[in-house]
Amino acid sequence: MLDQTSDDAFVAFDRVQKSYDGETLVVKDLNLRIGKGEFLTMLGPSGSGKTTCLMMLAGFETATHGDILLDGKPINNIPPHKRGIGMVFQNYALFPHMTVGENLAFPLEVRGLGKSEREEKVMGALDMVQMGEFAGRRPAQLSGGQQQRIALARALVFEPELVLMDEPLGALDKQLREHMQFEIKHLHERLGVTVVYVTHDQSEALTMSDRVAVFDDGRIQQLAPPDVLYEQPENAFVAQFIGENNKLNGTVTARADSTVTVDLPNGLTVDALAVNCGDVGAATTLSLRPERVFLDQSAPNRTTGHVQELIYLGDHIRCRMSVAGNDEFVVKVPNAAGHRHLKVGETTDVSWHTEDCRALDAS
Amino acid sequence: MTSATDDATGPVLAADGTPLKRSLNRALRRQKLRALMLVAPLLLFILITFILPIGDMLFRSVENQIVSETLPRTVVALEDWDETTGELPDEAVFAAFHEDMVIAADQKLHTRLGSRLNYEVSGMSSLFRKTGRRVDRMDTDQPFRDQFIDVDKDWGDVETWSAIKLFSPEYTPGYFLNSVDRTLTPDGIEKRPEDQRIYVSLFWRTMVLSFTITFSCLLLGYPVAFLLSNLPLRSSNLLMILVLLPFWTSLLVRTSAWKVLLQDQGVINNTLVAIGILSDDGRLALINNATGTIIAMTHILLPFMILPLFSVMKTIPPSYVRAAKSLGATDWTAFWRVYFPQTVPGIGAGAILVFILAIGYYITPELVGGTSGIFISNRIAYHISSSLNWGLAAALGSTLLALVLVLYWLYDKIVGIDNVKLG
Ligand SMILES: Nc1ncnc2c1ncn2[C@@H]1O[C@H](COP(=O)(O)OP(=O)(O)O)[C@@H](O)[C@H]1O
Ligand SMILES: [Mg+2]
Numbered sequence: 001m002l003d004q005t006s007d008d009a010f011v012a013f014d015r016v017q018k019s020y021d022g023e024t025l026v027v028k029d030l031n032l033r034i035g036k037g038e039f040l041t042m043l044g045p046s047g048s049g050k051t052t053c054l055m056m057l058a059g060f061e062t063a064t065h066g067d068i069l070l071d072g073k074p075i076n077n078i079p080p081h082k083r084g085i086g087m088v089f090q091n092y093a094l095f096p097h098m099t100v101g102e103n104l105a106f107p108l109e110v111r112g113l114g115k116s117e118r119e120e121k122v123m124g125a126l127d128m129v130q131m132g133e134f135a136g137r138r139p140a141q142l143s144g145g146q147q148q149r150i151a152l153a154r155a156l157v158f159e160p161e162l163v164l165m166d167e168p169l170g171a172l173d174k175q176l177r178e179h180m181q182f183e184i185k186h187l188h189e190r191l192g193v194t195v196v197y198v199t200h201d202q203s204e205a206l207t208m209s210d211r212v213a214v215f216d217d218g219r220i221q222q223l224a225p226p227d228v229l230y231e232q233p234e235n236a237f238v239a240q241f242i243g244e245n246n247k248l249n250g251t252v253t254a255r256a257d258s259t260v261t262v263d264l265p266n267g268l269t270v271d272a273l274a275v276n277c278g279d280v281g282a283a284t285t286l287s288l289r290p291e292r293v294f295l296d297q298s299a300p301n302r303t304t305g306h307v308q309e310l311i312y313l314g315d316h317i318r319c320r321m322s323v324a325g326n327d328e329f330v331v332k333v334p335n336a337a338g339h340r341h342l343k344v345g346e347t348t349d350v351s352w353h354t355e356d357c358r359a360l361d362a363s
Numbered sequence: 364m365t366s367a368t369d370d371a372t373g374p375v376l377a378a379d380g381t382p383l384k385r386s387l388n389r390a391l392r393r394q395k396l397r398a399l400m401l402v403a404p405l406l407l408f409i410l411i412t413f414i415l416p417i418g419d420m421l422f423r424s425v426e427n428q429i430v431s432e433t434l435p436r437t438v439v440a441l442e443d444w445d446e447t448t449g450e451l452p453d454e455a456v457f458a459a460f461h462e463d464m465v466i467a468a469d470q471k472l473h474t475r476l477g478s479r480l481n482y483e484v485s486g487m488s489s490l491f492r493k494t495g496r497r498v499d500r501m502d503t504d505q506p507f508r509d510q511f512i513d514v515d516k517d518w519g520d521v522e523t524w525s526a527i528k529l530f531s532p533e534y535t536p537g538y539f540l541n542s543v544d545r546t547l548t549p550d551g552i553e554k555r556p557e558d559q560r561i562y563v564s565l566f567w568r569t570m571v572l573s574f575t576i577t578f579s580c581l582l583l584g585y586p587v588a589f590l591l592s593n594l595p596l597r598s599s600n601l602l603m604i605l606v607l608l609p610f611w612t613s614l615l616v617r618t619s620a621w622k623v624l625l626q627d628q629g630v631i632n633n634t635l636v637a638i639g640i641l642s643d644d645g646r647l648a649l650i651n652n653a654t655g656t657i658i659a660m661t662h663i664l665l666p667f668m669i670l671p672l673f674s675v676m677k678t679i680p681p682s683y684v685r686a687a688k689s690l691g692a693t694d695w696t697a698f699w700r701v702y703f704p705q706t707v708p709g710i711g712a713g714a715i716l717v718f719i720l721a722i723g724y725y726i727t728p729e730l731v732g733g734t735s736g737i738f739i740s741n742r743i744a745y746h747i748s749s750s751l752n753w754g755l756a757a758a759l760g761s762t763l764l765a766l767v768l769v770l771y772w773l774y775d776k777i778v779g780i781d782n783v784k785l786g
Contacts, residue, residue, distance in 0.1 A: 058685075058689055059688075060685050060688075079688075080685070080688040080689055081688045081689070081690075081691050081692055081693055081694075081697075082691075083689075084691070085689060086689065086690075087685075087686065087689040089682045089685070089686055090682075091680060091682060093680070093682040093683050093685070093686035095683060095686075095687075095701055096705065097704045097705060106687070106690055106692070106700070107690035107691050107692075110690065110691045110692045110693075110696055111691055154690070155689075155690075158690065158691065
């Protein structure tokens with residue numbers, strides 16, 4: 001993966017802050033380095049400042065403090081049209097009074113390209129998104145997915161080295177969205193452009209990205225590749241936001257090198273991986289993925305659970321039970337041959353490995 | 364399979380066997396009736412206050428029953444007379460005329476007829492008044508022809524009689540010809556004498572000034588509407604109140620205010636003289652001419668341009684201009700190629716609104732227009748309230764209406780009426 005300390009980052013945010021009203025910081029101390037050709041996703045709940053970051057990079061908002069560097073050069077004073085950054089907007093922003101072909105020719109025209117060269121590039125870009133025969137249509141005559149492709153083609157037709165996408169698939173239905181995720185991913189691989197992608201959909205972020213920056217409250221909570229993000233969340237917010245998570249609140253009672261002993265409210269004592277917790281006496285949140293819980297005594301941390309609800313989901317059965325005073329404790333039982341058949345009201349053994357249970361900050 | 368072929372040949376039937384179309388209509392009738400009842404008051408109101416007056420105006424512009432009603436026998440008798448021979452009508456006509464005039468003079472209708480004919484041939488009004496006074500005293504045993512010529516030698520003129528004959532039909536194009544500076548003579552349609560031609564140039568001036576006013580409204584209103592739609596809500600609300608403020612002030616007060624500002628010794632001229640831009644005898648003529656009309660009417664009609672523009676601009680998301688810039692367009696290119704084309708429907712709506720209001724405006728040109736800044740509507744008002752020539756007023760009004768419709772049609776051809784959006 002990319003070396004975060006290297007100085008040849010293609011895009012760099014250096015201690016960037018942003019405030020719209022002079023009272024609250026929407027972006028607080030953002031430091032981010034993006035390598036050339038990387039697919040980086042900004043993931044976070046609505047209002048966490050993702051769009052603001054993207055707009056600062058594109059030049060439509062100015063940073064209140066700090067520098068943004070593109071290819072090593074500060075761009076704070078370069079107007080948007082000179083930055084040469086392709087952009088895909090959430091509502092696509094296809095010009096309604098121009099045909100698809102004219103939309104795509106627009107960036108080439110303002111760059112002063114000749115007519116024949118323009119046509120060639122427009123056709124190339126349209127073919128790239130399999131929309132070759134739609135050049136004469138108006139955007140209003142296209143479906144949402146088709147408009148999405150055109151917006152993508154328009155952002156790429158002038159061959160920018162950096163493309164920004166702000167929730168580009170937000171308006172599409174699930175199936176189309178998943179299809180487009182792969183198409184964008186493949187385009188990125190084929191063209192080698194750097195992509196900064198914004199979404200609030202975690203599965204989208206995990207599917208597409210080289211690295212994901214999880215945003216909350218104007219800060220990057222964790223910046224890591226998808227698998228690391230899921231398996232090794234560094235704080236309670238990330239653990240809760242990415243994937244399904246069981247949360248157990250407790251207090252640290254003992255601390256070894258890499259593990260801690262935690263007392264849970266109902267008297268249970270468990271061991272956990274010390275990731276981001278305080279010293280003895282500090283409150284902590286334990287994070288445990290539902291698929292890492294066993295319904296027997298095979299792992300070292302053992303207790304019992306009382307089955308509250310069973311939901312049949314085909315490939316697995318989602319079992320909500322109360323464990324250590326938490327009624328929302330979820331266990332995923334794979335629908336494999338000879339799996340346990342639980343019943344509501346039943347009490348069952350549960351256990352987990354110490355390294356699957358991460359002691360994080362108290363939330 | 365068989366039912367499908369049945370459907371294809373016969374009408375579709377409802378469950379009770381009646382044709383589906385008829386039972387659908389029956390089901391919808393009650394609903395339609397109720398809807399009609401709801402709009403009935405407005406429909407009636409529009410019918411009475413809008414459709415009927417316009418119909419009446421169109422009718423009045425060609426209606427000419429006064430001649431045949433006041434002089435029924437004369438009109439019949441004149442049918443046999445051939446004015447091209449150059450000879451006066453025969454005694455029978457004069458006898459019929461005497462009989463008609465006695466009745467008319469008795470009912471005092473002859474002066475009205477005189478005024479009507481005076482629109483076409485000058486001198487008719489006094490001729491009829493004079494004759495009406497003497498017609499009682501004529502000797503019924505003597506030939507009437509000589510007695511009438513005795514009263515006024517114009518009765519011995521073929522022109523007088525051919526004028527009466529020419530305008531004796533119940534409907535006449537005379538008013539319309541008059542409204543375009545033409546007149547009906549026994550020899551066909553002719554141009555009016557040079558010094559009486561005013562309406563064509565007045566129509567032309569009305570159009571030119573209205574175009575100028577529309578254009579200045581657009582020029583001034585576009586940036587304001589742009590500001591309004593892009594400022595934060597709080598400041599845009601304040602600005603909106605300022606835009607609407609003129610609506611809350613009397614039209615008369617605003618127009619009079621312009622008098623104070625624009626007149627020779629007014630605020631603007633005095634200021635310019637005081638700071639030395641103008642010399643004292645080089646004061647600008649800003650009022651009582653076309654300039655005054657343009658300034659005052661642009662001010663009055665500006666909100667009608669700003670509001671449609673604003674409501675259209677409000678619906679254009681900022682992401683379009685941003686997209687254009689991210690694609691490499693400069694501020695100007697982004698505006699001209701991307702933003703402006705999307706405001707065209709608003710421009711269309713505003714321009715039509717302002718132009719149509721301007722073309723029929725009356726009070727402001729009357730007050731600040733002087734002689735070179737008045738509109739056709741001022742002449743219409745004059746004919747309705749002062750000269751009482753309602754037929755001509757109606758013809759001028761109808762011509763104006765026709766002009767507006769032609770322009771509307773042209774607009775539809777060039778810009779397309781679907782391209783007009785009020786929000
Ligand atoms: N133009 C603006 N003016 C004032 N506040 C804004 C503006 N744009 C965004 N904000 C505020 O900044 C915060 C972050 O917004 P945004 O960057 O759009 O978040 P996200 O894209 O993650 O949903 C929100 O609280 C939002 O209300
Ligand atoms: Mg956003």
